[in-house]
Amino acid sequence: MDLHDYYRVVRKRWRTIAACTLLLVALAALMTLSSPKTYQARTQLFVSTSGGSDSTQLLQGNVFTQQRVKSYADLINTPTVLNPVIKQLGLDMSPDALGGKITSNVPLDTVLIDVLVTDRDPERAARIADAVGKQFSTTVGELERVSDSAPSPVKVSVVRPAAVPGGPISPNPTRNIGLGVVLGLLVGLGAALLRDTFDTSVKSERDVKDATDETVLGGIAFSNDGAKQPLIIQSDPHGPRAEAFRSLRTNLQFVDVANHPRSIVFTSSLPGEGKTTTTANLAISMAAAGARVCVIEGDLRRPRLLQYMGMEGSVGLTNVLIGQADLEDVIQPFGDTGVQVLGAGQIPPNPSELLGSETMARVLRQLEQMFDYVIIDAPPVLPVTDATVLSTITGGVVVVAGCGVVAKEQLSRTIASIKGVNGNVLGVVVNRIPTRGANAETYYYGEGYAPLSPDRSRRERSRDRQGVRV
Structure with missing residues (x-):
């Protein structure tokens, strides 16, 4: 990363x-x-030796003192020092317990000893530190005395008396x-x-590119009004989503130029990824560019295309496939858009068999002669095999990947299923791209023709509404 x-x-x-x-x-x-609050009291001790008559003796005494101080720091926590302190202060604890409250250290290249006492009672911490300092001076004097008649050559003095701490250290x-x-x-x-x-769900074009090496043909932004106004090309022809469908139309014109497909299946991995609305809007966009377009409601299980386009379809593809109607009689024009629509007709009990039949192949060849593009809205690949079957008799397949709906692994399985029957995957359309948040990929036709950040996009739309820009 x-x-x-x-x-x-x-x-x-x-x-x-x-x-x-x-x-x-x-x-x-x-x-x-x-x-619980813990307080710390500090006392400082100074270790000295008997003076000498010349500088050599003074130097030797200083070296002796520094060597002794290292041992004195460990001596403070011994019962020899702590037992008298416990008795003097009337403490109800053992020498080991009291030693756990006391730490001592010697600053580098000094003859000083810092004694630190921690306790939950600040006054008791100060009393213990003071008693330890005084008792240690006495103990060292007794230990360093070589005879009862000779004084100790080492003297320990308290240079910093213990004071009651003003606040806790922890x-x-x-x-x-x-x-x-x-x-x-x-x-x-x-x-x-x-x-x-x-999190393996597809959330942006980047995730689609991570899941597959197939070409990303276009990206369609998510809209809260998509369910109410599925035909965005008509309801908002100058909006960014309408421009995205025009970009998709342009990209499809350059796919597989040497063997340009006339019939294209639009499918997805799972329901709810927006394949039907993508199919309808793309068909209208192609017809607006002057192409002769026929869109087929190839989802014979849960057809939605005619519903989105506001058309009736009591007869349609299934009637043609079983010989009940002629192809020319069931094709309907969609308003004045130039799009011709072939509805699903009655729901059959065997959709896969009908879509993969020789009759269906002949119908497609006939439609390819009549139109520049034949676009088929097919069911999702993973739940049923209809789209996979159609991929074997059409020029190519476009997979719609819905952000927040499909996972990377599911998208990979879908493409593998199509390729497994030698289907021609033309590319992937990324739908429902977030317009806010970390995965936002908002594109606007404007200065620089570059992707704008969500904040800048909002500012641009605000300026447009105010008439600053046209």
């Missing part, structure tokens, strides 16, 4: 990232509130919340990447 992929995932899955971040911050805040709200934010962002980004990895 490159930087653009990460940006796309963040834009698309920002809710997941935000939810994980808020959850981790809430947990950090809860732990901060529920954790929990630290700022640090905990900051860690919660960082961990939440990392967890959220990981969850977003994981969801994106396992």
Whole structure:
């Protein structure tokens, strides 16, 4: 994945990232509130030796002290020092338990010892630190004395008395919340990447190109009014979706130029991907360019084409295939668009057999002689075999991939099924492309002829409505 992929995932899955971040911050805040407060008192000790008469003795004494200090830091946590402290303060704990509250360290190249005492009671922490400092001085004097008559050559002095701490060292709200934010962002980004990895649905042209090497013939944007106004070429002839169908028409004219198909099957992997509306709008667009177009309602199971076009179809293709009607008698003109429509007719019990029959092949050859393009609205490939059967007797197949409906694996299986019977896959039309969000791919005819961002597209439409641009 490159930087653009990460940006796309963040834009698309920002809710997941935000939810994980808020959850981790809430947990950090809860732990901060529920954790007991701990205070830390500090005392500092200075270790010195008896003075010498010359510089050599002073240097030797300094080296001796620095070597001794390293051992003194470990001596502080021994029972020899802590038992008197426990007795003096009346503490109800063992030397090991008290030693767990005390840490000591020696700053580099010094003869100082820092003693840190942590406790839930700030005053008790200060008392323990003060008692440890005084008792340690006494203990060192006793340990370093070589005889009862000779004084100890080492002296430990308290240079920083312990004071009652003004605030707890833990929990630290700022640090905990900051860690919660960082961990939440990392967890959220990981969850977003994981969801994106396992989400195999087609959401854009990019996903179609990842699923198949077939040519993407065009992209149709999603519209909330698509169900109410399926024939966008007529209802909004100057809109971006109408322009997308014109672009698809142009691209189809250059597909397989050496053996240009006259009959084209439009199908999809699953129901609901928009193959029927794509078929109808493309047919109207082709007829508007001067082509003689016949569109066939080839879905003999759930025909919708005539319903979308507002036409009646009591007789149609099935009547022709079984010899009940002549082809010229059942073809209907669709208004003044120049499109001729052949409805499905009565629903037969054996659609696949009828569509794959020799009679159907003869009907197609006859229609190819009468029209420049014969476009067939066929059923989805995965549920039934009708479109696969039609692919063997037509010039080519265009697969409609509906964003948010079909998965990459399903699209790959559809194309493999068509190619498995030597069908000619002309390309893929990406339908229902989102116009908002991370997968938005909005195209407008305007300055530069380039894809515009959703925000810029909204600004352009606003300016158009206000009459700024024509």
